[in-house]
Amino acid sequence: MEVQLKSTHRPVNTSLAEDKLAGDSSNAANVYHHLFDSMPLYVSIFRPDGAILFANRPLAGVTGLTPAQLTERNFYEFLSEPDAALVKAKLAALSPQSPSETHEQPYVNSDGTLSWQEWTNTAFFDENGQLSHFHAFGQDITARKQAEMDLKAAYVKLEALWSVTSLEQANIKTISDHILATIARMTGSAYGFYGFINEDETVMTIHSWSGEAMKDCSMVNKPQHYPISEAGVWAEAIRRRETFILNHYQDAYPAKKGLPEGHVPLTNLLVVPFFSHHKITAVAAVANRATPYGADDVSQITAFLASIQTIVESKRIEEALRESEERFSNAFEYAPIGVALVALDGRWLKVNRAVCEILGYSKTEIQTKTFQELTHPDDLEADLENVQQILSSKIQAYQMEKRYFHKSRQVIYALLSVSLVRDEQGSPLYFVSQIQDITTRKQAEMQIHEQLDELRRWQAITLGRESRILELKLEINQLLTEAGKPPRYSSVEGMESR
Numbered sequence: 184m185e186v187q188l189k190s191t192h193r194p195v196n197t198s199l200a201e202d203k204l205a206g207d208s209s210n211a212a213n214v215y216h217h218l219f220d221s222m223p224l225y226v227s228i229f230r231p232d233g234a235i236l237f238a239n240r241p242l243a244g245v246t247g248l249t250p251a252q253l254t255e256r257n258f259y260e261f262l263s264e265p266d267a268a269l270v271k272a273k274l275a276a277l278s279p280q281s282p283s284e285t286h287e288q289p290y291v292n293s294d295g296t297l298s299w300q301e302w303t304n305t306a307f308f309d310e311n312g313q314l315s316h317f318h319a320f321g322q323d324i325t326a327r328k329q330a331e332m333d334l335k336a337a338y339v340k341l342e343a344l345w346s347v348t349s350l351e352q353a354n355i356k357t358i359s360d361h362i363l364a365t366i367a368r369m370t371g372s373a374y375g376f377y378g379f380i381n382e383d384e385t386v387m388t389i390h391s392w393s394g395e396a397m398k399d400c401s402m403v404n405k406p407q408h409y410p411i412s413e414a415g416v417w418a419e420a421i422r423r424r425e426t427f428i429l430n431h432y433q434d435a436y437p438a439k440k441g442l443p444e445g446h447v448p449l450t451n452l453l454v455v456p457f458f459s460h461h462k463i464t465a466v467a468a469v470a471n472r473a474t475p476y477g478a479d480d481v482s483q484i485t486a487f488l489a490s491i492q493t494i495v496e497s498k499r500i501e502e503a504l505r506e507s508e509e510r511f512s513n514a515f516e517y518a519p520i521g522v523a524l525v526a527l528d529g530r531w532l533k534v535n536r537a538v539c540e541i542l543g544y545s546k547t548e549i550q551t552k553t554f555q556e557l558t559h560p561d562d563l564e565a566d567l568e569n570v571q572q573i574l575s576s577k578i579q580a581y582q583m584e585k586r587y588f589h590k591s592r593q594v595i596y597a598l599l600s601v602s603l604v605r606d607e608q609g610s611p612l613y614f615v616s617q618i619q620d621i622t623t624r625k626q627a628e629m630q631i632h633e634q635l636d637e638l639r640r641w642q643a644i645t646l647g648r649e650s651r652i653l654e655l656k657l658e659i660n661q662l663l664t665e666a667g668k669p670p671r672y673s674s675v676e677g678m679e680s681r
Contacts, residue, residue, distance in 0.1 A: 225242035235254050283306075378407075384462065
């Protein structure tokens, strides 16, 4: 299969520290790898000579290789000779002023059918204007192209029912409501639902019921997560991975489990699964139309869902990223030790609650300070030396005990661990500092040392006194012996020779 390229541009910025802080985590590389692997897009990063630096799982899937195997190959190997020449020409035309290009590329499948892919290629340049590497983002747009042609040819009326631009700023719930309202009107159905399927197609989350038409159904207010294995006849579309139509709902059917209490009676049912990259990502269902459902209804719903797939998936990705950012943000904020993001010049860019508690400053106050200002002068030289070591890549991270000044000017003892975050080109962005308050431990250690010193002094005094007493006893015994008398202190007899 021939693979064409697409990508999304983000301008190069050599001072990205503060721009990258929102939702940032020390595990960013893993987060982005997971994100790219879960995207319904083909993603590749490659050098100007075509050497592949990174490829996500969807892209590897269409080549029949693993992502690791792709990094041992050349990007242009997967293109036909004319297409490779075309792509090279497009990439050669990119510049720092115009770093991106997007194109659609048709190709013929082995069975003679026509498919389409859309690729965006983005060039990245270093600070000297030298070409560094390319990012490519691509997607199979065959369904979209077919839907566009079908809509233009046969469903002009359908196009009037939907305005994608009017919903670009809407959330996923509003978009889902609009989708369901449209397919209900399109098919003349009284009821319906629209929901998303999880990655392994085991659970459906319903985002939208059919609004006003469902006001008489108590199921609207029930939990909206449904395991497919426990679901009734509507889940046949997912289990069988194809459209399901039941025009005589009262007839016996093996998968029917009966309707839950409060569910409106059904007369007929149409369930359409929507596929993206061979996975079911969404399900649209309508019910209770006066006339039977048929192939035309399936075609209209499928074409409609395809036409708005891009905006739906982008909104789902946005929400997933927002939820992920919130989870990371909460983990950062409520970590049991102090965590701070510190600029290269020492300014505190972002701190969590624990840092504020340790140093006594509010977040607003501490962001007007530098770590140099709050470091005890006797520890500052060693700290700055470590900073230079890590900036020069002589070490990857460092740990040290150091003293800070609390807002009250009290000395705080801390165990400091520091690592450095760099951008894709290896340029330093900011430091990640972990600060653990060890003041109580250090004070206890100092108290123990003081007590040990005192004991040593008393021991020296005591040993000196006992030694002098022993010498006196020996002298007395010696004098008595010389006078012809028996020794007085038998306990020291025999010690003269020692």
